[in-house]
Amino acid sequence: MRDFHKPGRSAVYGANGMVATSNPLSSKVAIQMLEAGGNAMDAAIAAAVLQGVLEPQMTGIGGDCFMLINRGDNDEVIALNGSGRAPEALTGAVLRAAGHMAVPVGGVESVTLPGAIDAFCRASADFGRIGLKASLAPAIYYMKAGVPIGPRTAFDWALAADRLQGVARDFYLKDGKALVAGQMFAAPKQAEVLQRIAEKGRAGFYEGEVAEDMVTSLNALGGVHTLDDFANVTSEYCEPISGGYGRFEMVEHPPNGQGATAICMNNILSQFDISSMDPFGVQRTHIEAEAAKLAYEARNRFIANHSARVDHMLSMETAVKLAALIDPKAAMQSPAAVSEAVHKETICLSVVDKDRMSVSLIYSVFHSFGSGLASSKFGINFQNRGAGFTLEEGHSNEARGGKRPMHTIIPGMLREAGKVVMPFGVMGGQYQPNGHHRFVSNMTDFGMDPQTAIDGPRSFSDKGELKMERGYSDAVRQGLVDLGHRVTVPAIPIGGAQAVLIDRERGVLIGASDARKEGAALGY
Numbered sequence: 001m002r003d004f005h006k007p008g009r010s011a012v013y014g015a016n017g018m019v020a021t022s023n024p025l026s027s028k029v030a031i032q033m034l035e036a037g038g039n040a041m042d043a044a045i046a047a048a049v050l051q052g053v054l055e056p057q058m059t060g061i062g063g064d065c066f067m068l069i070n071r072g073d074n075d076e077v078i079a080l081n082g083s084g085r086a087p088e089a090l091t092g093a094v095l096r097a098a099g100h101m102a103v104p105v106g107g108v109e110s111v112t113l114p115g116a117i118d119a120f121c122r123a124s125a126d127f128g129r130i131g132l133k134a135s136l137a138p139a140i141y142y143m144k145a146g147v148p149i150g151p152r153t154a155f156d157w158a159l160a161a162d163r164l165q166g167v168a169r170d171f172y173l174k175d176g177k178a179l180v181a182g183q184m185f186a187a188p189k190q191a192e193v194l195q196r197i198a199e200k201g202r203a204g205f206y207e208g209e210v211a212e213d214m215v216t217s218l219n220a221l222g223g224v225h226t227l228d229d230f231a232n233v234t235s236e237y238c239e240p241i242s243g244g245y246g247r248f249e250m251v252e253h254p255p256n257g258q259g260a261t262a263i264c265m266n267n268i269l270s271q272f273d274i275s276s277m278d279p280f281g282v283q284r285t286h287i288e289a290e291a292a293k294l295a296y297e298a299r300n301r302f303i304a305n306h307s308a309r310v311d312h313m314l315s316m317e318t319a320v321k322l323a324a325l326i327d328p329k330a331a332m333q334s335p336a337a338v339s340e341a342v343h344k345e346t347i348c349l350s351v352v353d354k355d356r357m358s359v360s361l362i363y364s365v366f367h368s369f370g371s372g373l374a375s376s377k378f379g380i381n382f383q384n385r386g387a388g389f390t391l392e393e394g395h396s397n398e399a400r401g402g403k404r405p406m407h408t409i410i411p412g413m414l415r416e417a418g419k420v421v422m423p424f425g426v427m428g429g430q431y432q433p434n435g436h437h438r439f440v441s442n443m444t445d446f447g448m449d450p451q452t453a454i455d456g457p458r459s460f461s462d463k464g465e466l467k468m469e470r471g472y473s474d475a476v477r478q479g480l481v482d483l484g485h486r487v488t489v490p491a492i493p494i495g496g497a498q499a500v501l502i503d504r505e506r507g508v509l510i511g512a513s514d515a516r517k518e519g520a521a522l523g524y
Contacts, residue, residue, distance in 0.1 A: 002452055011451040011510050014523020018509035020498035021047050021349040022427075022519035023054045025147065029138040030351060031522050038134065040351040041069070041127040044359040045120050045135040049194065051347045051363065053143045053187050056172060056381065057156050059347045061193060061205070062214075062374075063365035063383040065116040066253050068240065068413040069127060070420045072357035077242075077251045077413050077420065081404075082119025082235040084112045084385065088401040089224035092391050095399060103387050103399055106163060106372045108223040110384035112405060116363055119235035121202040127357075133198040140194045146186035150518040154181040156492075160368035167217075168372055171379035189378045206230045210378060217375040218382070242415075243314055245270060246444030250436065251413040256404040260302075260313045261433035262412075264295040267319030268326075269437060275445040280457055280472060282479035283328070289461035289485065290326040292434050298322070299433075331466075331484035346409050346432075348425025350500045352509050358502070360411035360423035412436050421502045422450070428495025431460045435495050450499045450512035451521075458494040461485075469494055 002008045012018070017034040021027045029050055030043035038046075044067075052060040065082040095109060103110050124132040149157070161178035169176065171187070179185055196204030204210065211230040218225045242251045243263035250266060252259025268291040277284040298318070302309035312318055325332070346364035364383070371384035388405035390397050397406045408429050414422040426435030435458070442453035457471025466485040468477060477487050493516040500521070501510040511521025 008455060009451055009513070009515055011449050011512050012521040012523050014509050014511070015507065016354040016524050017352065018500045018511040018521065018523040019043060019047065019349070019351050020500055020511045020513045020519065020521040021051070022347050022496055022498065022514070022517035023051060023150070024518070024520040025054060025142070026050050026349070027520045027522040031524055033135065034353055035524060037130055039127070039129040039355065040353040040357040040359045041123055042130050042135050043353070044349060044351045044361045045124055045128070045132070046138050047349050047351070048347070048361055048363045049120065049136060049139040050142060052190070053139065053185065054147055055153050055347055056185070056187070057153070057160050057368045058365070059363045060365055060381045061117055061190065062114045062370065062380045063116050063363060064114065064385055064407070064409070065119050065361060065363040066257055066407070066409055066411050067119065067123060068251060068253065068360040068411045068423065069123070070358040070413065070423070071127070072353070072355045075415060075418055075420050077240050079238045079240045079253050080119055080123055080235055081238050081253065081256070082115040083256060083404050083407055084115035084233055085404050086112050086386055086389070086399060086401050087223070087225040087229045089226070090386075090399060090401045092389070092393065092399040096391055096393070100391060102391055103389050105367060105384055105387045106165065108218055108221040108371065108373060110386040111218060111223060111225070111371050111373065111382040112385045113225070113229055113233050114383060115233055115235055117197060117205045118202050118233050121197070122235050132201065136194045136198045140191045140198070143187045143191035143194065146184040149179045149181055149183050149185050151181040152518045154179060156368060163367070163369050163372040165372045166374070167376050167379070168369065168374035168381060171374050172369065172381070187379060190380065193378050193380065206233055213375045213377040214380060221373060241310065241314060243267060245437070245440050247416055248440055248444060249415040250440060251415060253410055255310060255406070257407045257410045258299055258433055259410045260310050261295050261299040262410065262436035264298055264313045264319060265291050265433055265437040266440070267316055268295060268323045269441065271320060271323035274441055279442065279446045280476065282476050282483070285459050285468070285472075285476065286331065286480060286483055286485070287326060287328065288434070288438070289459065289466050290332060291323070292461045293332060294322040294325060295433065296430070329483065346427040346429065348411065348427045348496070348498050350423040350425060350498045352423065352500045352502060356502060358413065358420055358423040358500070360413055360425055362409040362411045362425050362427065364409050408432055410436065414440070419504060421504070422499055424497065424499035426495055426497040430462060431495045434460055435497065439497060439499070450501050450510060454497045454499065454512050454514050460494055467494060
């Protein structure tokens with residue numbers, strides 16, 4: 001239980017439904033969907049699409065998504081991969097010949113096909129109750145009417161304004177400047193797109209005038225995308241992967257996501273007595289940082305599209321060998337340069353309804369405002385997920401047409417004693433596997449409730465730096481410097497999280513939402 005003398009958030013309790021998102025309006029709309037007879041999938045789609053106008057630097061219809069779904073009548077977890085592929089004509093060889101050492105983060109070469117809309121259409125048809133048109137209605141309304149921009153979104157917008165290029169500046173800037181807190185933002189042309197999707201399903205986006213707008217705009221920028229590329233976009237169901245930590249089984253998406261990295265971290269850290277350490281002290285922070293270095297190095301070697309080495313990453317034998325490399329008294333040099341571009345722009349949300357159907361959904365355009373490019377007519381912001389490819393010839397994650405790049409975004413689901421007990425997510429780019437471990441460890445090793453587990457200060461070993469939020473004491477920072485870490489304080493907080501715990505014994509739902517964002521957990 002938190003100290004009520006100090007600022008903070010309490011967990012939110014409800015019996016019939018619970019939603020946790022990174023914006024209060026999204027949470028409100030999702031609850032309204034549940035109250036109107038919709039289920040967790042209807043509510044999750046409504047909230048996610050609305051986030052595209054509330055946090056356009058984070059996500060939008062030009063991006064990708066991943067979902068973990070539990071129907072509520074059993075404990076099976078279903079994974080839906082809504083990530084898009086590279087256009088068929090893209091090749092790493094052509095990019096290397098043009099002098100590129102990496103896929104340009106702000107170039108049309110980084111624009112992969114948007115997969116989220118296909119996934120929303122499929123999930124609504126397969127799992128929803130009241131239909132896609134109902135789920136899209138709130139976003140259509142608010143995209144036309146406009147929404148006031150919140151302080152955290154304005155903070156991120158200002159940092160990313162210079163990334164916007166060409167017509168994207170017309171759609172996402174006001175008088176050439178980033179919007180500030182309290183200013184109204186509307187996207188009426190995207191509302192038109194959503195209306196077409198509501199009427200025609202995926203064909204309203206991947207075919208006809210909307211697809212033509214996207215292809216024409218990309219081709220004008222030098223892209224090799226075709227109408228066939230868009231028409232052929234399809235999301236896919238896949239078998240989740242999982243691993244244990246403490247009393248929980250953590251369920252994750254398989255590659256091309258990086259969920260295996262979170263399980264690998266759990267396995268490495270299960271070799272240490274984490275519960276005996278100060279949760280925000282030197283020892284736990286050091287051991288976790290070293291485990292992250294090893295798990296992420298394994299990720300870079302073994303995870304790509306349909307990786308054949310996932311079993312190796314999930315193996316406890318592998319974890320034991322990696323754990324043995326950790327020196328409790330000294331920081332190691334980073335075992336390998338991180339091969340994937342870094343980003344912090346993602347939204348995650350968690351929903352549970354009265355029937356205990358659960359959805360964990362992650363939805364992103366990758367970097368802030370994605371590629372910084374947009375379509376000319378409808379202003380669809382293109383993701384730059386192709387920056388997750390490598391140009392190393394022969395690498396399993398080498399850029400190639402028709403292939404999905406390695407993704408950082410990972411939804412999460414927890415089971416306890418075989419029962420689904422929590423959809424959750426921790427956004428924050430590469431941090432996400434580390435964040436999944438930290439969140440679960442806070443609950444299992446230190447007995448924290450979900451909100452307290454989210455609120456605690458975060459650290460992350462990334463590219464030779466140990467990034468530590470200001471919530472750590474100076475003494476802890478110095479202790480880590482003494483162990484050989486290069487400690488820095490990041491300019492922005494590390495990630496954000498949303499979670500809903502199903503308390504089956506008492507028949508209630510417990511929601512938690514990260515104060516690093518502007519969101520809220522709401523129940524009814």
